[in-house]
Amino acid sequence: MADVINLTIDGKAVQAAPGTLVINAAKQAGIEIPSFCYYDGLALQAACRMCLVEVEKTPKLQVGCTLPVAEGMVVYTDSPTVRESRKGTLEFLLTNHPLDCPVCDKGGECELQDMTFRYGAGESRFVEQKIHIDEQQWSPVVFYDSPRCILCYRCVRICDEGMGVNALGVINRGAHSEIAPNHFDHLECDECGMCIDICPVGALTSGMYRYKTRPWEMNHVGTICTHCSNGCKTTLGVRNNQIIRGNNRDHSGINGEFLCIKGRYAFDFVHSPERLQSPMLRRNGALEPVSWAEALRTVAKKFQEVKNAGGKFAVIGSNHTTNEENFFLQKFARQVLETNNIDHHRTGDVPALLDALSGKPGALATADDLYHRKAILVIGADLAEQQPFLSFQIRANYRHHGAHVYTVTPGPVREQKYAERSIITLPGQEFEDLESLRAQLKAEAELVILFGDSIKGDAVQKLVAFGDSLGIPVKYVCLLDYSNSRGASDMGIAPDLGPGYVPSSGAGLSYAEILASKDLDVLWVVGANPLKHTALASENAFVVVNEMFLTETAQRADVVFPAASAYEKNGTVTNVCGEVQRLKAGLQVMGTKPDLEIAGLVSKEMGMNIGIWSPDRVFDEIRTSVHGYNIPLPIVASGGAAQTSPVNGRLPRSSRPDLIRSAQDTLFTSGSLGRYSKTLRSVVEAPGELYSGKQP
Ligand code: SF4
Ligand code: SF4
Ligand code: SF4
Ligand code: FES
Numbered sequence: 001m002a003d004v005i006n007l008t009i010d011g012k013a014v015q016a017a018p019g020t021l022v023i024n025a026a027k028q029a030g031i032e033i034p035s036f037c038y039y040d041g042l043a044l045q046a047a048c049r050m051c052l053v054e055v056e057k058t059p060k061l062q063v064g065c066t067l068p069v070a071e072g073m074v075v076y077t078d079s080p081t082v083r084e085s086r087k088g089t090l091e092f093l094l095t096n097h098p099l100d101c102p103v104c105d106k107g108g109e110c111e112l113q114d115m116t117f118r119y120g121a122g123e124s125r126f127v128e129q130k131i132h133i134d135e136q137q138w139s140p141v142v143f144y145d146s147p148r149c150i151l152c153y154r155c156v157r158i159c160d161e162g163m164g165v166n167a168l169g170v171i172n173r174g175a176h177s178e179i180a181p182n183h184f185d186h187l188e189c190d191e192c193g194m195c196i197d198i199c200p201v202g203a204l205t206s207g208m209y210r211y212k213t214r215p216w217e218m219n220h221v222g223t224i225c226t227h228c229s230n231g232c233k234t235t236l237g238v239r240n241n242q243i244i245r246g247n248n249r250d251h252s253g254i255n256g257e258f259l260c261i262k263g264r265y266a267f268d269f270v271h272s273p274e275r276l277q278s279p280m281l282r283r284n285g286a287l288e289p290v291s292w293a294e295a296l297r298t299v300a301k302k303f304q305e306v307k308n309a310g311g312k313f314a315v316i317g318s319n320h321t322t323n324e325e326n327f328f329l330q331k332f333a334r335q336v337l338e339t340n341n342i343d344h345h346r347t348g349d350v351p352a353l354l355d356a357l358s359g360k361p362g363a364l365a366t367a368d369d370l371y372h373r374k375a376i377l378v379i380g381a382d383l384a385e386q387q388p389f390l391s392f393q394i395r396a397n398y399r400h401h402g403a404h405v406y407t408v409t410p411g412p413v414r415e416q417k418y419a420e421r422s423i424i425t426l427p428g429q430e431f432e433d434l435e436s437l438r439a440q441l442k443a444e445a446e447l448v449i450l451f452g453d454s455i456k457g458d459a460v461q462k463l464v465a466f467g468d469s470l471g472i473p474v475k476y477v478c479l480l481d482y483s484n485s486r487g488a489s490d491m492g493i494a495p496d497l498g499p500g501y502v503p504s505s506g507a508g509l510s511y512a513e514i515l516a517s518k519d520l521d522v523l524w525v526v527g528a529n530p531l532k533h534t535a536l537a538s539e540n541a542f543v544v545v546n547e548m549f550l551t552e553t554a555q556r557a558d559v560v561f562p563a564a565s566a567y568e569k570n571g572t573v574t575n576v577c578g579e580v581q582r583l584k585a586g587l588q589v590m591g592t593k594p595d596l597e598i599a600g601l602v603s604k605e606m607g608m609n610i611g612i613w614s615p616d617r618v619f620d621e622i623r624t625s626v627h628g629y630n631i632p633l634p635i636v637a638s639g640g641a642a643q644t645s646p647v648n649g650r651l652p653r654s655s656r657p658d659l660i661r662s663a664q665d666t667l668f669t670s671g672s673l674g675r676y677s678k679t680l681r682s683v684v685e686a687p688g689e690l691y692s693g694k695q696p
Contacts, residue, residue, distance in 0.1 A: 003017070004017065004018075005017070005020070005069045005070065007069050007072065007073040007074070008073070009022075009026050009029055009075045010031055010075070010078060014069075018068075019069075020069050021064070021066065021067065021068060021069070022055075022067045023038055023065045026077055031077055033053060033064045033077050034118075034119060035048070035050050035064075035065055036048040036050045036093075036111065036150060036154075036200050037065070037153060039154050039158075041162075041396065042154065042157040042158060042162070045152070045154075045157070046065060046066045047151060047152055047153055048093070049085075049089050050089050050090075050115065051065045052064065052086070052089070053067075053076065054076040054077075054081055054082050055073060055075050055076075056073075056074035056075075057074075061081065061082065064077070083119065086119040087120055090115060090120040090121065091120070091124055093150050094126075095126045098130065098132075103211070104148065105202050105210050105211065106201055106202030107202070108214055108215045110202060111201065112150060112201045130147065131147065131175060132147060133146040133147060133178065137207070138185075138187040139187045139189075139207070139684065140682040141191050141196075141207040141208060142181075142191070143205045143210060144179060144203060145202065145203050145204075145205065146178045148201050149201070149203035150200070150201055150203070154198045154199065155168050155179060155195035155198060155199055155204055156170065156179065158195055158198045159195055162194060162258075162392065162395070162396070163189075163192060163194060163392070163395075164391075164417060165190050167187055167189035167190075168182070169182070186684070188685060189685075190260065190261065190384075191265075191685060192260050192261050193206055193259070193265065194257070194258070197247055197259075198257070208244075208245065208265050212244050213237075213244050215237070218239045219237075219238045219239070220235050220237055220238075221236045221238055221584050221585075221586035222253070222584060223235075223236060223582075223583050223584045223585075223586060224253075224575075224582070224583050225259070225262065225263035225483065226320060226483045226566035226567065227262035227263060227266060227483060227674075228260075228387065228389075228481065228483065229479070229480040229485050230255070230390055230576060231254060231255075231389075231577075231579060231581055232253065232259055233253025234246045234247070234248055234267075236267065236567060236587075237249075241587045241589075243270055243271070243586060246259070246264045246265065247259065247264060248263075252639060253581070253639065253640075254366075254367040254368070254575075254581075258389055260388035260389070260667060261668065261679075261680065261683070262667075262670055262680065265677075265680070266670060266673070266677040266679055268677050269548070269674075272676040272677075272678070274676060275548055275549065275589060275592075276547060276549060276550065276562035276563075276592070277562055277590055277591030278562060279291065279294070279296075279561055279562060280295075280559070281294065281295055281559055287550075287557070287560060292593070292601075295559050295560075296602060296605045297605060299544050299559050300606045302522065302542050303522065306521045306522050306542070307336075307338070311521035313338075313521065313522045313523075314341035314508075314514040314520050314522070314523050314524075315330075315332075315339070315341065315342040315526070316511065316514060316523070316525045316528050317329050317488055317493035317527070317528065318344060318595070319344060319345060319482035319483070319485040319488050319528070320482055320527050320566060320673070321484060321566075321595050322484065322566070322571030322572060322594075322615065323484065323491055323572045323574060323619070324618035324622065326484070326488050326492075327491045327492070328618055329342075329493065329595070329599055331610050331611070332610060334504070335608075336606060336610060340496070340504045340505070340506060340507060340508030340509075341495060341509040341514055342494070342495060342508060343493065343494055343495050343508075343509070343510050343514060343659075344489075344493040344494070344528065346489070346511070346659050346661070347485050347660070347661065347663060348452070348456070348479050348481075349456035349457060349478060349657065349660045350478050350489045351494075351651050351653045352458075352460035353464075353476060354501065354647050356461045356463075356464035357464060357476065357646065358648065358649050363474070363476060364646055365475035365477050366577050366578075367393060367575070367579065367641075370394050370448060371396055371400075372397065373475065374401070374403055374404065374445045374446050375403060375404040375405070375406070375441070375444035375447045375448070376394050376397065376403055376404070376447070376450070377405075377406045377441065377447055377448070377450070378405070378409065379408045379409070379434065379449065379455060380408070380452035380455060381409065381413075381450065381479050382411065383415060384413065384414035384667070385666045386479070386481075386665060386666070386667075387450075387479060387576070390450065394415060395414075395418070398418050404444060405419045405420060406419060406421050406422070406440070407421075407422045408433050408434055409423075409425065409430070410424070410427040410430070420440070428454050430454050430455065431454075431459055431463065435466075438466075438470070441472075444470075444472055446472055446474070446475075447470065447475070448475045448476070448477065449463065449474060449475070449476050450476075450477040451479060453479070453661060456660040457655040458657075463476075477577055479576060480576045481665060482663075482671065483566065483573055483575075484573040486574040486575060487572075487573055487574035487580075490629070491622070491626065492504075492626075495507050495508035496654055497652075500625070500627030500629070500647065501647050501653075503652045507654065510659055511530070511659060512659060514530075515535075515536055517538055518537045518538055520538035521538075521541060522542045522543075523536065523541050523542075523544070524543075524544045524546075525543065525545045526546045526599075527546055527547070529551040529552060529553045529672050531552045531553040531556050532551065532552045536556060542558050543556055543558050544557060544558065544559045544560075545561070546595050547560060547563055548562070548563050548564075548592075549676055551672055561593070561598050562592045563592055563593070563595055564588070564592045564593060564594040564595075565673075567585070567586050568586070568588055569583060569594040569615070570582075570584060570585050570616075571583045571594075572615075572619060575641070578628075578644045579643050580631055580636055580641065580642050580643070580644055581640075582636050582637065599613065600612075600613025627647050628644040628645045629644055631644060668680055668687065669686075
């Protein structure tokens with residue numbers, strides 16, 4: 001077969017690869033063929049007839065979205081016959097349409113509106129009574145308005161093919177056809193809103209956004225989702241300092257069109273009435289609001305006194321704060337408080353992986369590798385629950401490239417549906433059962449291995465030795481829980497390893513040891529809730545907490561600083577694949593400050609100078625001083641993702657697998673943030689919380 005097909009579209013000579021569809025060949029040549037049901041990456045549907053084109057030597061108009069190019073083909077996409085047919089198609093699509101654009105959420109972003117404006121007829125011949133069906137609420141986040149539906153089946157396909165959920169279908173026939181949810185009158189699904197996002201019209205609308213605003217009334221701020229470690233780009237629609245909508249509007253970023261429920265809807269914790277908006281100081285046993293000046297003065301004075309007396313400090317950092325905040329916090333701990341008693345809740349053994357990959361540059365997989373590599377092995381993790389975007393990537397890889405997928409997990413996982421082979425194992429036995437896959441894996445051309453927290457310490461070394469023994473290129477992902485778990489590790493929020501995994505001068509106390517220590521004088525907790533399950537053994541310690549909410553840890557504090565969320569600050573975060581991306585502030589919540597500024601102000605109040613605390617200046621310092629972070633600035637500055645090149649040598653780490661523990665969040669939980677997201681708690685799938693609407 002020829003490598004290239006030559007054809008003519010609208011008089012333009014076009015070359016395309018064999019198998020290219022006419023709609024895409026035209027697109028490559030800068031010619032738009034209008035479409036509704038065609039959607040890149042989804043199965044062909046040929047339902048709407050919007051893409052009809054004229055092809056020389058064929059008697060009838062042809063469907064451009066299913067017709068492959070052929071040598072010598074001559075196509076007309078804008079002839080009088082084609083234009084007439086488009087008008088007719090639009091007239092048909094509008095026969096039962098309510099034409100309620102003035103109140104429809106999709107107004108201004110509606111493909112039907114745009115197409116009618118560009119190609120449609122000015123008037124309709126349809127005078128009969130329209131079929132009316134009441135709007136349906138399928139879940140707190142998904143609403144369906146059948147009369148607006150043009151039956152393009154995009155929603156059905158994205159849910160089935162893209163999400164692997166298959167929650168939507170079609171009922172009835174002809175003009176009475178409707179999209180229907182999987183549980184009679186409601187949905188039980190991932191609640192991802194992908195169906196809403198992909199709907200070209202206002203038939204599917206979002207419970208969070210509907211009837212609140214118009215798209216042109218919002219500022220659209222591209223930033224990174226603050227929930228899990230996958231690092232999806234989300235565009236916040238902000239109006240009057242309120243986030244109204246989250247979506248990935250321009251499909252840019254590593255996640256393209258994908259967002260799960262958390263990235264799309266769980267931004268509402270930002271506006272929770274329980275949000276702290278004033279510093280608080282403990283007086284007579286109770287926390288009372290005070291000014292920033294007083295809170296900062298109190299903390300600085302106490303820190304100075306304890307320091308002068310040679311007292312014992314400890315700092316617990318966060319998996320959610322930015323790289324700049326983490327870097328500055330460890331600098332504060334090490335240089336101002338002169339302690340290595342600093343740690344964070346470690347959810348995966350990154351140092352063990354970097355150590356095991358010593359001498360193997362390029363062995364950390366990117367999110368893109370999960371879409372392109374030929375084989376994937378998942379060990380000990382339910383990706384659809386815990387790493388939704390990674391799960392989406394692997395599913396897309398299977399659908400588009402036929403990737404071979406293997407799973408070794410303690411329970412059933414979504415990947416099993418299409419896996420070459422799946423092994424159900426006892427928890428903690430994953431590594432042992434892996435051996436039985438050796439022969440099959442050896443026959444693969446290449447492999448990406450993703451592993452959860454059951455593989456840690458020496459088991460990571462053994463896993464990499466297993467990968468080496470396969471004799472094929474192998475890349476790895478050490479699965480982590482939160483938006484900057486990887487960054488916390490890279491920036492040195494650890495007692496034994498500083499920024500870039502350089503050993504500390506004398507290891508300090510670990511997370512568990514800090515909580516168990518009976519003689520701490522001061523504990524500073526920044527963006528974490530370690531006292532949710534464990535009491536602090538040092539009963540007399542002076543506790544300072546940076547928090548958004550009065551969590552269990554904040555309730556124990558002597559001083560609470562109200563912290564800004566990730567959606568209110570600038571900086572960078574590093575995802576589970578080591579890709580660094582930029583956070584952009586979308587709004588400000590009155591009374592709060594970013595953790596970077598809080599640490600900067602405390603150091604200033606103490607008369608210490610450990611550098612300027614602006615995110616850009618600290619990022620400059622990180623780029624020049626943290627191993628692997630000298631990444632290309634233009635990529636990050638323009639909203640792209642740049643993978644850090646990891647340490648390429650042995651790490652002098654003390655293996656502490658006991659400190660690695662995943663929080664086991666699900667698709668519908670997200671540590672403290674999830675507790676304060678009303679939307680996340682409102683869906684029927686949320687653990688322990690039932691949607692108060694109709695039940696099955
Ligand atoms: S919200 Fe997501 S999982 Fe649920 S029906 Fe829509 S696409 Fe499917
Ligand atoms: S609800 Fe939207 S996406 Fe689904 S078939 Fe109707 S128009 Fe298409
Ligand atoms: S997969 Fe993770 S990063 Fe992406 S939208 Fe969901 S919670 Fe956010
Ligand atoms: S886009 Fe071709 S038939 Fe719908």
